[in-house]
Amino acid sequence: MSSLEALKERLAPVVDLQRVARVLGWDLQTKMPPAGGGHRAEQLGTLQLLAHERFVDAETGRLLDAAASEVEALDPDSDDAALVRVVRRDYEKAVRVPSELRAEMARASAEARPVWVRAKEQSDFSAFLPALERNVELRFKYVDCFDGVDEPYDILLDDFEPETSTAEVRAIFAELKERLVPLIAELRGDDTDNSFLTGEFPPDRQERLAKGVVELFGMRPGSWRLDPTVHPFASGAGVNDVRITTNYDPQTMKSLFSTMHEYGHGLYNHQLPPDLGRLPTGAPCSLGIHESQSRLWENLVGRSVPFWRFFYPRVQETFPEQLAAVDVDRFVAAINKVQPSLIRIKADEVTYGMHVILRFELEQDIVNGRVALRDLPDAWNAKMSEYLGIDVPDDAHGVLQDTHWAGGMIGYFPTYLLGTVMSVQIWEKAVEDIPELEDAIGRGEFAPLREWLGDHVHRLGRKFSPQETLRRATGSTIDAKPYLAYLESKYRAGVAA
Amino acid sequence: MSSLEALKERLAPVVDLQRVARVLGWDLQTKMPPAGGGHRAEQLGTLQLLAHERFVDAETGRLLDAAASEVEALDPDSDDAALVRVVRRDYEKAVRVPSELRAEMARASAEARPVWVRAKEQSDFSAFLPALERNVELRFKYVDCFDGVDEPYDILLDDFEPETSTAEVRAIFAELKERLVPLIAELRGDDTDNSFLTGEFPPDRQERLAKGVVELFGMRPGSWRLDPTVHPFASGAGVNDVRITTNYDPQTMKSLFSTMHEYGHGLYNHQLPPDLGRLPTGAPCSLGIHESQSRLWENLVGRSVPFWRFFYPRVQETFPEQLAAVDVDRFVAAINKVQPSLIRIKADEVTYGMHVILRFELEQDIVNGRVALRDLPDAWNAKMSEYLGIDVPDDAHGVLQDTHWAGGMIGYFPTYLLGTVMSVQIWEKAVEDIPELEDAIGRGEFAPLREWLGDHVHRLGRKFSPQETLRRATGSTIDAKPYLAYLESKYRAGVAA
Numbered sequence: 001m002s003s004l005e006a007l008k009e010r011l012a013p014v015v016d017l018q019r020v021a022r023v024l025g026w027d028l029q030t031k032m033p034p035a036g037g038g039h040r041a042e043q044l045g046t047l048q049l050l051a052h053e054r055f056v057d058a059e060t061g062r063l064l065d066a067a068a069s070e071v072e073a074l075d076p077d078s079d080d081a082a083l084v085r086v087v088r089r090d091y092e093k094a095v096r097v098p099s100e101l102r103a104e105m106a107r108a109s110a111e112a113r114p115v116w117v118r119a120k121e122q123s124d125f126s127a128f129l130p131a132l133e134r135n136v137e138l139r140f141k142y143v144d145c146f147d148g149v150d151e152p153y154d155i156l157l158d159d160f161e162p163e164t165s166t167a168e169v170r171a172i173f174a175e176l177k178e179r180l181v182p183l184i185a186e187l188r189g190d191d192t193d194n195s196f197l198t199g200e201f202p203p204d205r206q207e208r209l210a211k212g213v214v215e216l217f218g219m220r221p222g223s224w225r226l227d228p229t230v231h232p233f234a235s236g237a238g239v240n241d242v243r244i245t246t247n248y249d250p251q252t253m254k255s256l257f258s259t260m261h262e263y264g265h266g267l268y269n270h271q272l273p274p275d276l277g278r279l280p281t282g283a284p285c286s287l288g289i290h291e292s293q294s295r296l297w298e299n300l301v302g303r304s305v306p307f308w309r310f311f312y313p314r315v316q317e318t319f320p321e322q323l324a325a326v327d328v329d330r331f332v333a334a335i336n337k338v339q340p341s342l343i344r345i346k347a348d349e350v351t352y353g354m355h356v357i358l359r360f361e362l363e364q365d366i367v368n369g370r371v372a373l374r375d376l377p378d379a380w381n382a383k384m385s386e387y388l389g390i391d392v393p394d395d396a397h398g399v400l401q402d403t404h405w406a407g408g409m410i411g412y413f414p415t416y417l418l419g420t421v422m423s424v425q426i427w428e429k430a431v432e433d434i435p436e437l438e439d440a441i442g443r444g445e446f447a448p449l450r451e452w453l454g455d456h457v458h459r460l461g462r463k464f465s466p467q468e469t470l471r472r473a474t475g476s477t478i479d480a481k482p483y484l485a486y487l488e489s490k491y492r493a494g495v496a497a
Numbered sequence: 498m499s500s501l502e503a504l505k506e507r508l509a510p511v512v513d514l515q516r517v518a519r520v521l522g523w524d525l526q527t528k529m530p531p532a533g534g535g536h537r538a539e540q541l542g543t544l545q546l547l548a549h550e551r552f553v554d555a556e557t558g559r560l561l562d563a564a565a566s567e568v569e570a571l572d573p574d575s576d577d578a579a580l581v582r583v584v585r586r587d588y589e590k591a592v593r594v595p596s597e598l599r600a601e602m603a604r605a606s607a608e609a610r611p612v613w614v615r616a617k618e619q620s621d622f623s624a625f626l627p628a629l630e631r632n633v634e635l636r637f638k639y640v641d642c643f644d645g646v647d648e649p650y651d652i653l654l655d656d657f658e659p660e661t662s663t664a665e666v667r668a669i670f671a672e673l674k675e676r677l678v679p680l681i682a683e684l685r686g687d688d689t690d691n692s693f694l695t696g697e698f699p700p701d702r703q704e705r706l707a708k709g710v711v712e713l714f715g716m717r718p719g720s721w722r723l724d725p726t727v728h729p730f731a732s733g734a735g736v737n738d739v740r741i742t743t744n745y746d747p748q749t750m751k752s753l754f755s756t757m758h759e760y761g762h763g764l765y766n767h768q769l770p771p772d773l774g775r776l777p778t779g780a781p782c783s784l785g786i787h788e789s790q791s792r793l794w795e796n797l798v799g800r801s802v803p804f805w806r807f808f809y810p811r812v813q814e815t816f817p818e819q820l821a822a823v824d825v826d827r828f829v830a831a832i833n834k835v836q837p838s839l840i841r842i843k844a845d846e847v848t849y850g851m852h853v854i855l856r857f858e859l860e861q862d863i864v865n866g867r868v869a870l871r872d873l874p875d876a877w878n879a880k881m882s883e884y885l886g887i888d889v890p891d892d893a894h895g896v897l898q899d900t901h902w903a904g905g906m907i908g909y910f911p912t913y914l915l916g917t918v919m920s921v922q923i924w925e926k927a928v929e930d931i932p933e934l935e936d937a938i939g940r941g942e943f944a945p946l947r948e949w950l951g952d953h954v955h956r957l958g959r960k961f962s963p964q965e966t967l968r969r970a971t972g973s974t975i976d977a978k979p980y981l982a983y984l985e986s987k988y989r990a991g992v993a994a
Binding site: 036049050054224241243278 | 509510513514516517520521524528529530531532533535536537539540543544546547551717719720721722733734735736737738739740774775
């Protein structure tokens with residue numbers, strides 16, 4: 001057996017353990033009896049510990065060195081050359097972190113989650129503070145494992161968006177902020193009637209519709225499931241076991257949009273290269289690229305005129321009490337209404353970016369010691385007022401709204417906006433390559449888009465960096481301009497079908 | 498840190514991996530998208546591989562030796578002395594089996610399951626034969642890892658019922674067969690009317706009732722769940738994460754009995770010693786002891802007169818169309834009707850044993866090369882005719898009915914009957930210790946029984962062998978006589994409330 005083959009055999013169980021952890025994470029949020037949290041934290045810690053131990057073992061390094069010479073003559077784009085390159089990078093990072101610290105991070109993260117849930121229910125940041133402190137402290141220990149970086153935040157960001165520096169993100173976000181703040185101010189007076197989007201939307205009918213959307217957009221039958229959760233997410237155990245979740249709020253139909261969003265994540269997982277299935281290169285490229293897929297389906301498809309020309313009659317039939325008297329123009333205008341609001345995941349396309357920029361700024365302040373954790377609520381509320389002109393009534397609707405920090409996931413938030421920006425670049429390239437794309441969507445045909453995304457984005461897996469992946473898909477690395485132009489053109493003109 | 502503590506730290510992740518595999522097994526049968534079977538087989542194989550690798554590592558042996566001298570002076574009944582004893586035995590077995598064979602067995606087992614499902618649907622044994630052959634061949638390889646045993650079947654049996662020999666089981670089963678065959682013949686003419694047990698039993702009402710039974714029998718709120726599956730089972734991730742399943746056949750209310758059965762398993766898992774939680778001694782003792790718990794709740798409680806005097810009104814209210822005109826005497830007589838039938842899990846208490854004895858005999862024939870796998874259907878059908886006077890119409894109702902052999906689980910079946918026999922011994926001791934027990938059950942009070950079982954059986958975990966556990970709980974090792982006396986007295990007299 002070649003060293004390359006031996007390396008693959010060594011890595012497959014590591015990938016398996018990561019996927020098992022994903023299924024357990026899904027189970028934790030959808031099915032686990034609530035008292036089982038203690039067991040689950042231990043079990044997730046163990047999976048992390050064993051995956052890390054196996055990966056950082058000296059044998060991996062030895063096989064990597066030997067495999068590197070075996071692939072030297074290969075095309076750098078080949079699967080095997082990419083594997084050695086990607087694993088080398090992962091390995092150099094991983095060997096710096098003690099397995100016990102990895103396991104402790106996984107445990108602390110699993111243990112903080114129920115603490116955050118209770119604190120949010122009671123809107124009591126102080127109840128959450130100790131769990132946050134423990135997780136942040138572990139992140140400082142994690143950062144200390146590395147040296148030779150420009151700034152500590154780079155280390156944290158790299159776990160979610162590899163080979164992307166804080167400085168690069170700051171530059172993109174500065175460009176966005178400069179034009180988003182005035183655009184939001186300009187659109188603040190949007191008086192579109194969206195009152196019919198609030199009312200009685202029975203969850204069973206929402207669920208039927210949500211499943212219908214996934215079937216319509218398309219995944220191979222028998223390879224996915226959709227479940228209700230408090231916070232929607234996508235997970236799964238492999239290309240043929242895709243799990244997405246949504247939330248059925250009986251007063252709104254926002255489940256439809258979160259389903260389209262999670263579908264985008266799910267489709268990416270579904271169309272990853274199956275022949276790289278149990279290798280690190282068979283995974284999604286980065287959270288930013290992942291988010292480009294979810295935002296593309298949620299916004300570029302799911303808030304577009306062609307889609308709603310096709311799909312609106314079905315939604316109208318599902319909720320006749322709410323929508324019988326509302327025509328498609330009024331409906332599309334309503335779902336695109338711009339209105340600064342408290343909650344990121346409910347934000348419209350225009351204000352969304354500022355929610356992320358706020359968190360990115362606070363995270364840098366945390367990591368650089370410019371804000372004490374106990375002062376986070378005040379810092380949060382001040383920025384909400386400054387960027388969106390909104391008063392935060394309580395922590396549940398402010399600093400406690402998202403789960404990420406409970407899991408110690410600092411460096412994660414920026415990927416939401418990076419992905420949103422990239423979604424427009426990818427969408428515009430797809431429209432360019434498939435001139436009839438919007439017509440097809442208007443007929444309810446999604447296979448052309450699915451296949452284009454599969455060929456140009458998904459099948460690259462994790463072979464290349466996020467920016468190289470984007471460049472191969474679109475011809476360009478990340479660029480804020482198409483996104484800003486899209487927002488300005490769509491929203492200045494007013495949206496109607 | 499003492500070697501004992503180091504040993505515990507080494508073992509905890511092994512226990513975690515086993516429990517993770519249990520949750521994944523539950524997921525496979527309840528929630529997994531059907532196309533995900535390939536991923537799952539790989540993942541279960543990996544969990545088995547890594548657990549086995551870690552356990553059989555020379556470091557475990559070294560720590561065991563050192564820990565053995567540390568516990569030398571302790572009471573042999575103490576947790577720590579028991580741990581060293583139990584782990585020593587497990588280790589001596591495990592080191593004989595290559596990790597790759599373990600993983601291959603786990604994969605072959607996961608891969609055979611869908612093959613069996615399809616073969617059973619089509620009642621086509623030949624479609625299942627290759628998967629069975631592969632699994633049996635792996636069992637032969639497994640047996641070959643050991644030497645110095647009286648017969649090969651001992652090796653397989655020991656994985657399910659440790660420290661119990663095939664010869665001992667043969668002796669007990671011979672005693673049972675000698676009195677069961679004439680008892681079945683004698684009761685064959687039972688003409689009790691049970692027609693009202695077939696009809697319309699809406700699954701949603703069955704589910705409400707099944708959850709009500711679990712709540713009534715009792716487990717801590719938030720620490721269990723009940724789901725529908727094709728084949729009922731109990732699983733879970735720890736004492737606070739207990740998962741039981743049942744099957745809602747719309748034509749019968751047998752879900753009630755399978756729920757009581759799985760509740761017995763679940764309660765055992767729920768009341769295992771929490772302070773031994775992540776140690777091998779914190780697990781159930783054996784499948785036989787496990788089955789004694791399920792059969793106790795299903796039969797000694799769930800088919801008893803006192804229980805139905807209390808519970809029948811609720812069932813009658815739930816299914817008034819079927820039961821309004823049926824009084825409790827007729828109902829109890831009907832659920833205890835003796836009637837030879839094709840399917841083990843639907844068998845009454847009297848004929849049940851012969852279903853197990855049939856499988857035990859066939860398994861010995863397989864292991865000893867006295868029957869070719871392709872001839873199993875004929876051998877099965879001949880025994881069904883001889884022992885129960887039943888003609889098997891097709892393989893789905895014969896040799897393909899149970900999933901165990903698809904998973905390569907040879908040596909498992911006898912534990913069903915061993916457990917059934919022990920359930921009567923345990924029940925009679927509980928009745929002796931709690932004179933008011935049957936009165937309490939007649940009032941719907943189950944805490945006394947739950948607590949007695951917790952104190953006398955569950956809290957022992959896996960510290961002692963099954964027979965030693967039974968001896969400590971009841972004062973006697975396994976004995977067929979109480980069980981036979983119970984059957985003869987209950988069924989010769991005729992059952993009525």
